[in-house]
Amino acid sequence: MTDATLRPAPNLLANGWVKAALILAAIVAAAMVAAKLDGSGTAYKVFIDPFVQMVELPDLLVQTLWEGLVTGVLYALIALGFVLIFKASGVFNFAQGIMVVFAALTLVGLHEKGVPAFLAVILTLGVMFVLAVTIERMVLRPLVNQPDIILFMATFGITYFLIGFGESVFGGNPKQMIAEQLYLPKGAIDLNILGGRVSLQKIDIAAAVIASIMIAALALFFQYTRIGRALRAVADSHKAALSVGISLNQIWVIVWFTAGIVALITGIMWGARSDVSFALEIVALKALPVLILGGFTSIPGAIVGGLIIGIGEKLGEFYWGPLIGGGIESWLAYFIALGFLLFRPQGLFGDKIIERI
Amino acid sequence: MKKTTIMKGAALGALLAGSALVSPAMAQDSIYVANNAYRTGPFSGSGTPIGDGMRDYFTMLNERDGGIGGVKINFEECETGYDTKKSIECYEQAKSKNTVIYSPWSTGATLAAIPRAHIDKIPILSMAYGLSASADGGQFPWVFIPPLTYWDGASIMVRHMANELGGMDKLKGKKLGLIHLDAPYGKEPIPVLEALAKKYGFEVKLYPVAAADMQNQGSLWLSIRRDRPDYLYNQGWGAMNPTAVKEAIKNGFPIAKLVGVWWAGGDDDARAGGPEAKGYKSLNFNAAGSNFPVIQDILKHVVDKGKSLAPKEKVGENLYNRGVYNSMLVAEAIANAQKISGKKVVTGEDVRRGLETLNITEARLKELGMAGFANAVKIACADHSGHNKAYVAEWDGTKWTQKGDWMDPLKDEVRPLIEAAAKDYAEKNAGWPKRAEACEKSS
Incomplete structure (x- = not known):
């Protein structure tokens, strides 16, 4: 006899994925039984009809997936802003949403003052840099070594300051994003797919491409550069990072500035799809379920989480929303995130936190 | 020392007396x-x-x-x-x-x-x-x-629809979509639209928009593409309106069939859609x-x-x-x-x-x-x-203009x-x- 045969059989159920798959299979089986039992009743509408629709009207399915993809990429971009700050300072940056508004308003506001579009972008980046330095000096530095919750509350303070400051400088009026001046494309590409029309907005394509490039660049930057390594060191332990000579202040400025850049890109893209107003702040908070799903500390988690939430909520709203009166998108995202949390409490790619007591 | 205290006291007294005199006069x-x-x-x-x-x-x-x-x-x-x-x-x-x-x-x-x-x-x-x-x-x-009221507004929307279709009897079998903010304001017209739908034989489809998704209406407009309503009535507010106008254009919904309640008739709402928003409509009771x-x-x-x-x-x-x-x-x-x-x-x-x-x-x-x-x-x-x-106003690309005559609401049906x-x-x-x-x- 070899040792291998003596080893106890591995407990497959301990693996979260296997457990998830088994439960999913059980749900599907139960659904099929239920659908068989009540014919054209509720179970049919929930479990069968949406899929019939998907097959019968494939163009709408493609369109829904596309919409989900674009929103997902944008969610991923917003989530990335949160992840970077969470890694560096250990706080959920509540102010990320208002930073989106602030960056977009600064850009549009500068352009209204007669600054050429691209110069306005550069100046806005400058403003975001000044903002990052100010936040580091005025808020973060005095709070070094305080509990995380204090820093978290401080981001609320930043939010309310930026709301008030933004409103007093730019006013509350909604503004048009200067999409044309920034050479962002307009109009749509209509494709004939499977006997139907799928229309891809050029601005959405641009948003998806730019956001993807941005995400890739940031991921690479924080993976392979000296600053990236320093960031990861800071994320592991502030004290250990300080002891090997990493400047915490410098890292914070860089991270908040990066969050500012992300905010500006998000603001431009989302602003062009809608308009630039303080309502954009709420959109950024849609990144919260993405973070719950992907894990607060993981860049790939933000990307995959963003896509799952984006596509999941669009599919859910489109195919299952009408069954309960529609408008389910806003909570469905949290629902999806919670579903994943049942199996992976630390999020898809989050670090398992092991604390010794 | 003492003198200043008295002075201060006198000043304070004068101030109090002054304010006592002033406030009733002001009122x-x-x-x-x-x-x-x-x-x-x-x-x-x-x-x-x-x-x-x-x-x-x-x-x-x-x-x-x-x-x-x-x-x-x-x-x-x-x-x-x-x-x-x-x-x-x-x-x-x-x-x-x-x-x-x-x-x-x-x-x-x-x-x-x-x-x-x-x-x-x-x-x-x-x-x-x-x-x-x-x-x-x-x-x-x-x-x-x-x-x-909003109920009058919704009934005027139905009248507008009937006018364009050529009579109340032409409403039968038509589909009216209601895009609305998922809040007390947005839900107001639902009962009257449902009552009128029953009476005139048209169908009402509801498209609620949560406040958090005002600027994120993608899937809602896909549903509209699927359901193909003949008309859309927009009971929207704030950032929801410009987004709806943009999405209607983006999804190829005929903009002339999109009619907003009077609160969806802001200049900024329509302007967001650019030149293609020409033809967007809104109920109105004042002139621009x-x-x-x-x-x-x-x-x-x-x-x-x-x-x-x-x-x-x-x-x-x-x-x-x-x-x-x-x-x-x-x-x-x-x-x-x-x-x-x-x-x-x-x-x-x-x-x-x-x-x-x-x-x-x-x-x-x-x-x-x-x-x-x-x-x-x-x-x-x-x-x-x-x-x-109220009347139906139309966006001509740069400003709101009066499209049709002033219309009475369907008071006989709304009032009960x-x-x-x-x-x-x-x-x-x-x-x-x-x-x-x-x-x-x-x-």
Whole structure:
């Protein structure tokens, strides 16, 4: 006899994925039984009809997936802003949403003052840099070594300051994003797919491409550069990072500035799809379920989480929303995130936190 | 040392005496008008132009006529951010300052204020917003909802649809979609649309938009593409409206079949869609533009003197003029109250009577410099809305223009629903007071 045969059989159920798959299979089986039992009743509408629709009207399915993809990429971009700050300072940056508004308003506001579009972008980046330095000096530095919750509350303070400051400088009026001046494309590409029309907005394509490039660049930057390594060191332990000579202040400025850049890109893209107003702040908070799903500390988690939430909520709203009166998108995202949390409490790619007591 | 103490004491005494003398005098020569506004927050896009219009009209009355009936109007804004919780603070503040009227400026805020106002005896003016059922003056003596309710609006939408299709009988089998904010405001027209759908045989499809997804309507418009409604009625507000206009264009929905309620008719809402938004429609009960004596007076007495918060080019925009219209109703109610009560400085109770007998004729509108700006408004003891006319406005690419004639709501169908809903409200709220206020003889 070899040792291998003596080893106890591995407990497959301990693996979260296997457990998830088994439960999913059980749900599907139960659904099929239920659908068989009540014919054209509720179970049919929930479990069968949406899929019939998907097959019968494939163009709408493609369109829904596309919409989900674009929103997902944008969610991923917003989530990335949160992840970077969470890694560096250990706080959920509540102010990320208002930073989106602030960056977009600064850009549009500068352009209204007669600054050429691209110069306005550069100046806005400058403003975001000044903002990052100010936040580091005025808020973060005095709070070094305080509990995380204090820093978290401080981001609320930043939010309310930026709301008030933004409103007093730019006013509350909604503004048009200067999409044309920034050479962002307009109009749509209509494709004939499977006997139907799928229309891809050029601005959405641009948003998806730019956001993807941005995400890739940031991921690479924080993976392979000296600053990236320093960031990861800071994320592991502030004290250990300080002891090997990493400047915490410098890292914070860089991270908040990066969050500012992300905010500006998000603001431009989302602003062009809608308009630039303080309502954009709420959109950024849609990144919260993405973070719950992907894990607060993981860049790939933000990307995959963003896509799952984006596509999941669009599919859910489109195919299952009408069954309960529609408008389910806003909570469905949290629902999806919670579903994943049942199996992976630390999020898809989050670090398992092991604390010794 | 001692001398200075005495001096200080004397100064303080003088100050106290001074303020004691001043405050009753102040209270006597001005009328306090509280008004909610939201120049901040996600809905500020709609709230700011309205707030400017309301403020400028009263500033103009004070500057040009020295107030109303020789009494200055002390107009004060309370910032709510379109948040119902904050609106209650604003209500309490307005009450403590003895406001003669309260304009909640959100349906949620109106619903919160209605029970309070019936105890505190403060008249509420919810101009074409708020609880449609409050048009029943028998149950709601302190709430006024001129010139028409959301239910009237929805019925005018149905009439508009029938006009374009060629008659009420052509409505059969048609599909009307209602895009609405998933909030008390957005849900208001649902009961009346469903009742009318049943009667005329068309179908109503609901497309709710959660406040968090106002700018994220992608999947909703996919549903619209799937369901292919013949018409869309948009009961939207704030950032939801420009997004809806953009999405309609993006999804190839015929923009001329998208009709907004009067609150979805902001210039910024339509402008967001660019040149392709031409043809977007909205119900309306005031005219847009600055070509009216009243707006010219505002320009002359307020804007040109630097007393307005509005940029000059925004004066005369649709929602700005809507604000002017709201203030005109308040001012006329106060003037009417002065006439009925014989007092110069009127109270909330007087203004309630003033509102209940409000009758703004075409001739009066002309005197106010508003000929062609609005239609006549008449409120009565039992009918606190008047169910007045509205028209369909069309965006021509740069401004709002009047598309069709002024239309009456389907009053015969809406009114019984309103009375039933009002009765229902009173029954559901145990201890709802029976109306104790007598009707005026003239009404």
